[in-house]
Amino acid sequence: MSPLPSSSRHSTLSRRRLLELGGVAMTGMGLPQLLQSKASAAPYGQTSGKAKSCIFIVQYGGGPHHDTFDPKPDAPREIRGYYQPIPTNVPGIQISEKLPKLAAMADKYCLVRSMTHGNGGHFDGMHTCLAGTSINSTTDDTPYFGSMLSRLRPSVKNIPSYVWVQNLAGDVGLRYETGGSLGSVYSPLRVGKDLENPSQKDFQFKGFDPAPGLTTGRLYERSRLLQQVDQSKSATSSTLRDFQSKALELVTGSEARQAFDLSREPDKIRQRYGWHPLGQNLLMARRLIEAGVRMVNVTAWCGCPEGEAFRNVQTWDMHAVLYSGNDNIYGNSAYGLNFALPRVDEAVSTLLSDLSERGLLEETLVIMVGEFGRTPKFENVDKGRGHWPNAYTALLAGGGIRGGSLYGSSDKEGAFVKDKPVSPENFGATIYHALGAPTRMPDDLAKRVSKGEPILELF
Numbered sequence: 001m002s003p004l005p006s007s008s009r010h011s012t013l014s015r016r017r018l019l020e021l022g023g024v025a026m027t028g029m030g031l032p033q034l035l036q037s038k039a040s041a042a043p044y045g046q047t048s049g050k051a052k053s054c055i056f057i058v059q060y061g062g063g064p065h066h067d068t069f070d071p072k073p074d075a076p077r078e079i080r081g082y083y084q085p086i087p088t089n090v091p092g093i094q095i096s097e098k099l100p101k102l103a104a105m106a107d108k109y110c111l112v113r114s115m116t117h118g119n120g121g122h123f124d125g126m127h128t129c130l131a132g133t134s135i136n137s138t139t140d141d142t143p144y145f146g147s148m149l150s151r152l153r154p155s156v157k158n159i160p161s162y163v164w165v166q167n168l169a170g171d172v173g174l175r176y177e178t179g180g181s182l183g184s185v186y187s188p189l190r191v192g193k194d195l196e197n198p199s200q201k202d203f204q205f206k207g208f209d210p211a212p213g214l215t216t217g218r219l220y221e222r223s224r225l226l227q228q229v230d231q232s233k234s235a236t237s238s239t240l241r242d243f244q245s246k247a248l249e250l251v252t253g254s255e256a257r258q259a260f261d262l263s264r265e266p267d268k269i270r271q272r273y274g275w276h277p278l279g280q281n282l283l284m285a286r287r288l289i290e291a292g293v294r295m296v297n298v299t300a301w302c303g304c305p306e307g308e309a310f311r312n313v314q315t316w317d318m319h320a321v322l323y324s325g326n327d328n329i330y331g332n333s334a335y336g337l338n339f340a341l342p343r344v345d346e347a348v349s350t351l352l353s354d355l356s357e358r359g360l361l362e363e364t365l366v367i368m369v370g371e372f373g374r375t376p377k378f379e380n381v382d383k384g385r386g387h388w389p390n391a392y393t394a395l396l397a398g399g400g401i402r403g404g405s406l407y408g409s410s411d412k413e414g415a416f417v418k419d420k421p422v423s424p425e426n427f428g429a430t431i432y433h434a435l436g437a438p439t440r441m442p443d444d445l446a447k448r449v450s451k452g453e454p455i456l457e458l459f
Contacts, residue, residue, distance in 0.1 A: 054367065433456075
């Protein structure tokens with residue numbers, strides 16, 4: 001077999017070898033991470049972040065900040081919305097009355113009320129949110145945070161470094177399933193799509209299943225034949241053999257499979273998270289970071305009320321003008337805050353408590369944010385709301401983040417940032433800092449990992 005002259009051909013051959021091993025599902029497997037799973041990222045400008053992993057909860061559609069974490073009680077009704085603020089367990093911090101459980105644990109998280117950028121569409125806004133860049137997504141291929149962490153801080157266990165739980169809908173395309181400029185080998189392993197997700201009691205993840213007709217015995221026989229073919233003593237050959245061994249272990253072993261199996265959780269724990277997509281998906285995320293996954297993105301889809309037909313997973317795209325009757329922003333439909341906020345309160349508060357009880361919160365960065373907030377004013381609920389990237393809020397917890405704190409603020413109408421604006425670049429740099437990522441790319445020292453600067457005041 002001819003030697004490999006470049007890293008590009010190395011990657012291509014590795015993928016072919018894995019296919020020969022038995023048809024392992026390729027999308028999102030993070031193959032270079034498996035090849036280098038024992039090697040740490042090169043410490044070029046290494047930061048001292050405490051977090052080992054990240055759970056990134058994506059409020060796809062744009063969570064309305066006025067009605068959740070940045071209430072404006074002194075503003076007129078057409079601005080402040082229908083909900084009243086309530087005190088939290090931290091003096092001086094108030095959040096929506098619809099989030100009582102999170103209010104009781106505000107000492108565990110920080111609210112960044114000064115998020116801001118200029119991309120008001122779902123496609124560009126989500127790219128901005130997940131890549132930490134203000135550049136238009138149609139011309140920019142900046143990798144998303146999970147792909148970058150797969151490259152910079154791969155899992156040290158034989159498990160994918162980057163997993164995405166619950167799909168996004170069509171408004172953002174399939175960009176989130178790629179690795180951007182890093183290539184498809186750094187794309188996430190996706191779990192669940194639409195109604196087929198971990199909230200179904202009989203849900204089974206099949207991403208590690210071999211091709212139909214391939215038994216464990218046949219997989220091991222193929223592995224033995226490959227080892228006979230590859231007798232070279234070169235470093236490349238050694239790496240490939242290690243890769244093949246890990247791939248076989250991943251497919252035939254039980255450790256990774258168990259991480260994706262929610263049936264192993266007591267019913268009491270599953271009930272505590274809530275029997276809805278957001279609750280069970282966050283429980284899945286907790287299991288995955290325990291197993292060694294570096295980043296788990298979770299689409300914050302709250303499901304559908306009983307008897308309501310499924311439309312899409314854009315819980316937070318609450319435009320009353322698009323829907324009628326009960327479907328206004330304060331309604332009880334799948335796109336109403338009366339339905340969504342109690343599920344967020346239940347699931348996210350349980351996640352933070354569960355991580356804390358297991359001693360995992362300090363080493364797990366938890367983020368909840370959407371691509372923007374809502375317009376500060378609408379005449380009535382029938383008119384609905386619009387996208388508003390000028391000012392909105394993000395929740396951060398764990399991973400060294402200073403709990404019980406606020407950072408930045410919006411003006412009295414929640415329309416624009418009043419102080420301490422947080423750009424997508426600085427938000428991204430803060431995530432990388434928390435996770436101890438290097439500040440420069442190991443294979444190109446002239447290229448910074450992020451164009452922003454971390455907000456050290458948050459730690």
